[in-house]
Amino acid sequence: MTDDDYFTEVAGALAAGGVPAPQIEATVEDLRAHLAETGDPPEEEFGPAAVFAARLGGRAPEPDAPDEAAEHWTWTADIFNDRRMLAVHGAQGWEFESLDPLGRFVCRRTPGTALRWEYRREVIAGRRRARVEDALTPEGWELCGEWLVYGYFKRPAAATAGPAGAVAAPPAAPRQWLFLSRRGKAALAVWMLLMGGATVAFFLGGLGTPGFMLAIALASSLFGVWTASLETAAGRERQTAAE
Numbered sequence: 001m002t003d004d005d006y007f008t009e010v011a012g013a014l015a016a017g018g019v020p021a022p023q024i025e026a027t028v029e030d031l032r033a034h035l036a037e038t039g040d041p042p043e044e045e046f047g048p049a050a051v052f053a054a055r056l057g058g059r060a061p062e063p064d065a066p067d068e069a070a071e072h073w074t075w076t077a078d079i080f081n082d083r084r085m086l087a088v089h090g091a092q093g094w095e096f097e098s099l100d101p102l103g104r105f106v107c108r109r110t111p112g113t114a115l116r117w118e119y120r121r122e123v124i125a126g127r128r129r130a131r132v133e134d135a136l137t138p139e140g141w142e143l144c145g146e147w148l149v150y151g152y153f154k155r156p157a158a159a160t161a162g163p164a165g166a167v168a169a170p171p172a173a174p175r176q177w178l179f180l181s182r183r184g185k186a187a188l189a190v191w192m193l194l195m196g197g198a199t200v201a202f203f204l205g206g207l208g209t210p211g212f213m214l215a216i217a218l219a220s221s222l223f224g225v226w227t228a229s230l231e232t233a234a235g236r237e238r239q240t241a242a243e
Helices: 003-016 021-038 042-046 049-056 082-091 128-139 158-165 182-203 209-242
Strands: 071-077 095-099 105-109 117-123 142-147 150-156
Touching: 003 021, 003 042, 003 049, 021 042, 042 049, 071 082, 082 095, 082 105, 082 117, 095 117, 095 150, 117 128, 128 150
Parallel strands: 095 142
Antiparallel strands: 071 105, 095 105, 117 150, 142 150
16 A cells, blocks of 8 residues: 555545544645654554544544534443444444443434444453453554443444445434343343342341341342353353354
8 A cells, every 4th residue: 555545545534534624634744744754654653544544533623612513312221232232323423432320321423424433342350451452452442431340442433444434314313211132121120029029028127237238239149140141141142143
């Protein structure tokens, strides 16, 4: 790939992200000037063009001006359904910015400049965190949220699809905010039964306060082990299907 081809690809990806043409021209000019000083090929200096353009980012609000055009939406899903719903909403141009204290996905989208987003969830507990980040960062993935042992990563689809990563006509924001799978609904029902039983026993005098707290802790532990086993089983099913 020649330098011209490289910067044509970068410019196309930035344009798909809604970056104004004058800003693209100035950016490319600065990058060319930098390469003139270093003498290195652009791919060696900056990495793959699409990934590099994704890191440069998209259109930003003017200084001190709020991004009034952006849509904001908060939703949640269970651990068995989160990846599927992230894929669905990412294809509609919703960028997952963070997880709030309740574990809900806080998203935004700017009409007219929306990009499709790709998401993935990885276990990042302990030493695995550094290995996962080292493997994903060069491919344009960015850690955008953490929940328990999981880390959620995002990247604009332009990193792999180029200009095709833009959303031409994004649909309206969904009115629904809770997305539960069948496994999630079953887990919620079990949780409510456990909590209901412990509460009834407490008010009937069968459990004192220490006993009630112990019952809650045991129920939470059992619930966590059960949902973890369901998630592991679901992962095995996906792996078997892929093979």
